[in-house]
Amino acid sequence: MIIDNAAVDSVRLLANRGGLSVQLPAVEVSQSPESKFREYLTSRPKPQRYTDQQRDMVNFIFAQHNHFDAEQLIDDMKKAGFRVSRATVYRTLNKLVDAGLLRRLELGPRMFYEHDYGYPPHEHLVCQQCGQVIEFQDDAINSVIHDVCRQHNFQTNGHTFIVRGICTNCNRARVTKRRLDLV
Numbered sequence: 001m002i003i004d005n006a007a008v009d010s011v012r013l014l015a016n017r018g019g020l021s022v023q024l025p026a027v028e029v030s031q032s033p034e035s036k037f038r039e040y041l042t043s044r045p046k047p048q049r050y051t052d053q054q055r056d057m058v059n060f061i062f063a064q065h066n067h068f069d070a071e072q073l074i075d076d077m078k079k080a081g082f083r084v085s086r087a088t089v090y091r092t093l094n095k096l097v098d099a100g101l102l103r104r105l106e107l108g109p110r111m112f113y114e115h116d117y118g119y120p121p122h123e124h125l126v127c128q129q130c131g132q133v134i135e136f137q138d139d140a141i142n143s144v145i146h147d148v149c150r151q152h153n154f155q156t157n158g159h160t161f162i163v164r165g166i167c168t169n170c171n172r173a174r175v176t177k178r179r180l181d182l183v
């Protein structure tokens, strides 16, 4: 893959653990995440009630784009003073994926989630040492996927493209350590 300057410009750093998070520009959507979720709940074969805990979760999750797992979300919400039950969080995350608001990402041994609704399609570089997640957009990847699907007459519903490795900071730290070991 050739990375040109435009692609590098479109790379946004997103520190996964506690750092500054920079978002890709949002995509215009007609509904708020909350009203889209309510619509999903009422459209179920057995309509479901929108609970206060679910409302708190949707508002909390959609306040900022992030890559998070269920346990991290539970911790963060508790720290912010919300009362959340673990079972409700797991159940609601599944519903939010089903409703098209969140998407699942296998970034490591645990399942991660991020906004799908109102957020542009993008790919990920994941540092296996510090957990940093770098988001990027690249037209070349999309056009390859489009061509392959057309060759197979395959109708795509989306894709996940995750590159695993070591980020520049961790790499630098490793090189420095190696140098020190040699002294």
Ligand SMILES: [Zn+2]
Pocket (backbone or CB within 6 Å): 127, 128, 129, 130, 131, 132, 166, 167, 168, 169, 170, 171
């Ligand atoms: Zn790293």
Ligand SMILES: [Zn+2]
Pocket (backbone or CB within 6 Å): 067, 114, 122, 123, 124, 135
């Ligand atoms: Zn992402």
